[in-house]
Amino acid sequence: MTVLKIAAVLFVILTLILSIIITKVFRLNKFGFNFADLAFPLFAFEFYFISDKFFFHNWLPLLGVALSILSMWIVIYFLRKKRSFYYPKFFKFFWRAGFILTFFLYLALVISIFL
Template identity: 60%
Template structure:
């Protein structure tokens, strides 16, 4: 019963996080400030990723996520230096934050599928 509840909770947390972040972004008109729902959802998804993996698996997957985000940061630094020939910190941080959201979302979905395959 507990594992079924965690499977359901992981799916519902993902959906609710995205919906609530979209509603908050539209309600407070954060788009005018240059923010979108991914800027709000990224830290929440990281926390949920840690919470779900710590409760359901033997070892949490936070090191996996940290390694993936570190590789993403290195790739982005090389991209900015080789393609753009310049490195502007605010632009890098904004790009990393949004790309990190996409990477975390993909890893969260992968974690859900891993959880659903488990007995």
């Protein structure tokens, strides 16, 4: 269990570093990709993997509910403030905001492992 706790903490650092390196090496900035675009699915997979190993039930449904609420909030924001809904813009905004949400939920997961 101690090795998995260390791995959970290292995943935070290594995922960000790996995403930044891949973005710079393959020059993905030219195509509009950010390190967050690569780190988001990695954090979602790590969230599933770590929660499955440490808890009786994994926390993936919690992540799904949080991302669903985030998507509804973004749709309401676009319809109220922008008065239009452009799907590619929504998807890009959702993907980047989903990264932030997943990152913080993963940090909360790591903190709950140590408590």
